[in-house]
Amino acid sequence: DQQVKQNSPSLSVQEGRISILNCDYTNSMFDYFLWYKKYPAEGPTFLISISSIKDKNEDGRFTVFLNKSAKHLSLHIVPSQPGDSAVYFCAASEAGTASKLTFGTGTRLQVTL
Amino acid sequence: DTEVTQTPKHLVMGMTNKKSLKCEQHMGHRAMYWYKQKAKKPPELMFVYSYEKLSINESVPSRFSPECPNSSLLNLHLHALQPEDSALYLCASSQRDRLPNQPQHFGDGTRLSIL
Numbered sequence: 001d002q003q004v005k006q007n008s009p010s011l012s013v014q015e016g017r018i019s020i021l022n023c024d025y026t027n028s029m030f031d032y033f034l035w036y037k038k039y040p041a042e043g044p045t046f047l048i049s050i051s052s053i054k055d056k057n058e059d060g061r062f063t064v065f066l067n068k069s070a071k072h073l074s075l076h077i078v079p080s081q082p083g084d085s086a087v088y089f090c091a092a093s094e095a096g097t098a099s100k101l102t103f104g105t106g107t108r109l110q111v112t113l
Numbered sequence: 114d115t116e117v118t119q120t121p122k123h124l125v126m127g128m129t130n131k132k133s134l135k136c137e138q139h140m141g142h143r144a145m146y147w148y149k150q151k152a153k154k155p156p157e158l159m160f161v162y163s164y165e166k167l168s169i170n171e172s173v174p175s176r177f178s179p180e181c182p183n184s185s186l187l188n189l190h191l192h193a194l195q196p197e198d199s200a201l202y203l204c205a206s207s208q209r210d211r212l213p214n215q216p217q218h219f220g221d222g223t224r225l226s227i228l
């Protein structure tokens with residue numbers, strides 16, 4: 001049972017435009033959410049996170065939005081750059097079991113010139 | 114540059130071999146993790162160590178044997194693996210196990226191929 005879902009396997013965006021990556025979850029006990037970026041032949045790199053007490057967290061070009069009632073989060077990248085081309089994973093953990101990250105299946109972002 | 118270092122980057126071994134994967138971090142983190150990632154799939158948690166003690170084993174077969182010799186090192190001993198064990202093995206660390214809102218930081222992984 002996939003508790004964290006990324007329904008778009010791929011996304012193509014022009015350089016300078018906004019990239020929006022989406023993630024849905026089913027487990028109402030999740031209270032901490034993260035986004036990771038992964039280049040080929042490298043491990044996932046932590047990008048940004050949000051706890052369930054917030055609905056928005058911003059770090060430079062990256063903003064994560066959380067809609068708890070819809071069990072949905074999204075990552076906005078503005079402006080998109082060619083170096084952002086990678087696979088993006090969302091992940092979540094439950095309160096009290098911070099160790100156990102459940103990952104989504106990933107979205108491959110391609111930023112074109 | 115990742116602050117979690119994994120060696121080797123690539124490993125090819127036969128089903129009867131014994132080998133070890135190594136992971137090192139010097140961020141003072143006291144929680145360390147092993148994940149397995151198959152192609153086009155998300156990482157799946159295998160083991161969690163907290164203060165050098167095994168705290169979570171996600172029902173991993175005994176042919177995988179983790180070891181945490183000290184707070185900076187994490188090993189994964191491999192013996193009698195099967196071809197389906199071929200995957201990318203990722204190590205991660207975080208400040209503390211069960212400390213909320215702390216991200217895990219990953220190494221670049223070891224690409225393991227079982228012949």
